[in-house]
Amino acid sequence: xxxxxxxxxTFFAPAFNTAxxxxxxxxxxxNCSRLLLFLTDGYASDASAEVVMPTIRTxxxxxxxxxxxxxxxxxxxxxVRLPRDxxxxxxxxxxxxx
Numbered sequence: 001x002x003x004x005x006x007x008x009x010t011f012f013a014p015a016f017n018t019a020x021x022x023x024x025x026x027x028x029x030x031n032c033s034r035l036l037l038f039l040t041d042g043y044a045s046d047a048s049a050e051v052v053m054p055t056i057r058t059x060x061x062x063x064x065x066x067x068x069x070x071x072x073x074x075x076x077x078x079x080v081r082l083p084r085d086x087x088x089x090x091x092x093x094x095x096x097x098x
Contacts, residue, residue, distance in 0.1 A: 009046075010040050010041070010042035011045055012040070012046060012047060012082070013044075013046050013047045013051060013052055014046065016038075016056055016059060017055065024062060033068070034068065035068050035092075036070070037071075038071045038083065040074065041073075044082060049085060056069070056089075066090070068092045069086055070094075073094070073095075073097065080096060
């Protein structure tokens with residue numbers, strides 16, 4: 001995370017590829033619930049739903065208990081469709097924030 005810098009692009013797949021190993025490698029979790037909060041202020045610059053959704057499904061399959069993903073689209077120009085689809089497919093909720 002320290003290497004991340006603002007640059008005007010939104011990379012969905014790397015965010016999920018970074019988050020899911022934290023669940024797998026966590027030693028201090030109670031393992032009763034797994035929640036992932038995903039915030040975006042743009043559209044996926046790196047991939048389409050055809051790439052992001054399988055990335056999430058593959059990562060979820062590696063967990064003993066799937067994570068519920070809550071997504072937030074921040075601002076009037078943020079993508080609504082893909083974050084909403086991600087939340088709905090993963091037991092979470094989507095919220096738009098203006």
